[in-house]
Amino acid sequence: MEQLLLNGISMGCIYGLVGLGFILIHEAVGVSNFAQGDFVMCGAYLGVTTALILKLPLPLAVLVAVLATGIVGYLFHLIAYVPLRVRPPITVLITTIGLGIAMRNAALVIWGPWPRAQPPFLGTQELHVAGLVLPSQSLLIIAVTLLVLLGQYLLFSGTRLGRMLRATAMDQEVARLMGIPVRRTIALTFVLSAVLAGVAGVMLVPVFLVSSEMGLAIIFKAWVGVVIGGFGSIPGAFLGGLAVGVLEILSAAYISSAYKDAIVLLILMLTLLFRPQGFFGEVVAEKI
Amino acid sequence: MLRTIRRACVTSCAVLVVGVVSVLPVQAAEETIKIGLTVSLTTDFALAGIQEKAGVEKALEEINAAGGIPGKGGNRKIELVLADNAASPSTAVNAINRVLASEPVAVILNIRGTQVLPQLPIIARAGIPAMTITGTRKVTQQGNPWVFRFYPHDGYGKPAAVKFAVETLKKKKLAILHGAEEFGMSGRDNMLRAMREWYKMEPVAVESLQPFDKDFAAQLLNIKKKGADVILTQTFQAPSALIQKQARQLNIGLPFVLVSQAVVLSALNLMDPADIAGQYGETVLLDPAFNPDPKVQAWVKEMEGRFKFLPDYQAALDYDVMKTLAKVIELHGPTPQGIQKGLREIKYQGLFSTYQADREQNMNHQFVIVKIDDKKRQVVEVFVKCREDAPEWNAPDDCRFVKP
Secondary structure, eight states: OHHHHHHHHHHHHHHHHHHHHHHHHHHSOOOOOOHHHHHHHHHHHHHHHIIIOOOOOOHHHHHHHHHHHHHHHHHHHHHHHHGGSSHHHHHHHHHHHHHHHHHHHHHHHOOOSSOOOOOOOOOOOEEETTTEEEEEEHHHHHHHHHHHHHHHHHHHHSHHHHHHHHHHOOOOOHHHTTTHHHHHHHHHHHHHHHHHHHHHHHTTTTTTTBOOOOOOEEHHHHHHHHHHTTTTOOHHHHHHHHHHHHHHHHHHTTOOOOTTHHHHHHHHHHHHHHHHTTTTOOOOOOOO | OOHHHHHHHHHHHHHHHHHHHHHEESSOOOEEEEEEEEEOOOOOOOOHHHHHHHHHHHHHHHHHHTSSSSSSSSSSSSSEEEEEEETTTHHHHHHHHHHTOOSSEEEEEEOOOOHHHHHHHHHHHTTTOEEEEEEEGGSSSSOOTTTEEEEOHHHHHHHHHHHHHIIIIISSSSEEEEEEHHHHHHHHHHHHHHHHHHHHHSSSSEEEEEEEOOOOOHHHHHHHHHTSSEEEOOHHHHHHHHHHHHHHHTTTOOOOOHHHHSSHHHHHHSOOHHHTTOOEEEEEEGGGOOOOOOOHHHHHHHHHHHHHSSSOHHHHHHHHHHHHHHHHHHHSSSSSHHHHHHHHHHHOOOSEEEEEEETTTTTTTTEEEEEEOEEEEEEEEHHHHHOTTOOOOSSGGGGGOOOO
């Protein structure tokens, strides 16, 4: 049970990070970015490129990969959002799906079809505590996620930039009247969202194998986490992702590995039926 | 700026359209014989598709370089018409329709039964011979007279894996870990058949996984908890590699008899030697890179020079498929009926195996069980040879283990 919980929390952290990026964009521009999982893939491939192909020292490789994913996020915003911002949100949403497919195909062209593997950042040795096996990468994922959450909390609550981001998310018109450069702030939101996905991608490389389709496995679960946690709630998005990671592994262990995804879907449906605003958020129906 | 963005959008859309549905005449010439090929060249399953395409292309290039296929009106070269399955059953249906629109005399289908099965009714309606290296048992159980299989399917391989686990490894508590799609379930069902009919036993655990799953801790820990003493698997390369990694991390400590996709070279490249050393795999042939035969080694070198990657058994088998097809066309003419008749009658010695149709039109009746050594090389444990008229391993003497 404890072993399963640890694995579930580790996966849940990844879903949570992706969910956070998802909700940031949703709050800023009212659109769900369904290419968020492909940013995880992008970050993972860039991590492999900087660490294994360019052979940069690991900390530098991670930093460069995450920042490069942020740049991809900026370019994505130029293509998917800027030309379409006056169109209905569904137009932008469909564009994000299309660009996600384009990103996967581009990855296939650039990096080829062979999945890439990378050893765990802290070595292949596992810690053994009270009969539990603690893989170093899983512990690192949990630690980095906590750091990212702390960083995000400090950014949003303690800095002018964070207040600008929050003001833009609340009401773009009012933010503009208050002198906030809304377009630049939205661009920054896309970058920040991509950076979060980039962190998830880089951390996942030693756990998952990197392939062009890896984002698909994550975005669905992250999205379910966001719905369960509640659209509009940043803590909800993360906790929802965490809950999905744990529920998924416990379902596979104690109910059926064949139906674990169906069980997650069932929980999604029950949430939509009985608590459509999620456990921490506002009603989602108006947004999509 | 906006113009640049619009241009970028148009370019992205063009790339997308080309990527999603592509039907590419790889080589065109007058009076050519058209052969169709549908494999997955995008998605994670491009891993197999690119190998398959390379094997077909290598054979085709050799045939064309030698002047083409001899026939009544002189030699005719082969033209390949290619379409991408994108690892999707519905896209595979579109792909086969597009290939058939160019009127090929025969088609080569991919290794994934999940995509081959929905293509079969279209093949039957068109009346075009189709060759595949899928192991999914159902493919040649549909009564489709146009389908020929060049892989020893799950009806041979899975009973062999069970027999190996029970009789050679002396294991009594077998567990199955399989993919929850056609390929995985075909393997599971044939393992269960052998356990129940031959050994009157039930597996202690049957666990499944989705093709895109990444965490297998729940399945592995369940299997261990239920007291299994060996795990038999049936899933694709990437999940196989992750299963081996996680089994070692979690100290599962059980021997595996793995599916061919787990011991193929491209899967081995994804693992540390410690992840898989000492495990067994049931596969159609030693991957060419591990085969000491000088002819095979020369072929590997040529393939690597031409395609810049080492070929695996998928490239090897599709190379033999194309060569067999060329021989049949030479003997019986480039018509669908002639090719169908020829494939039913021929006994062809390819570079990697011998091919002869049984009554279900399974052409390949031999395979190997290998052990992976500490340098991630395949070493033959036993050769398995089945009777060429046996469409699956039912009676004990349908197949036999032969020590190397």
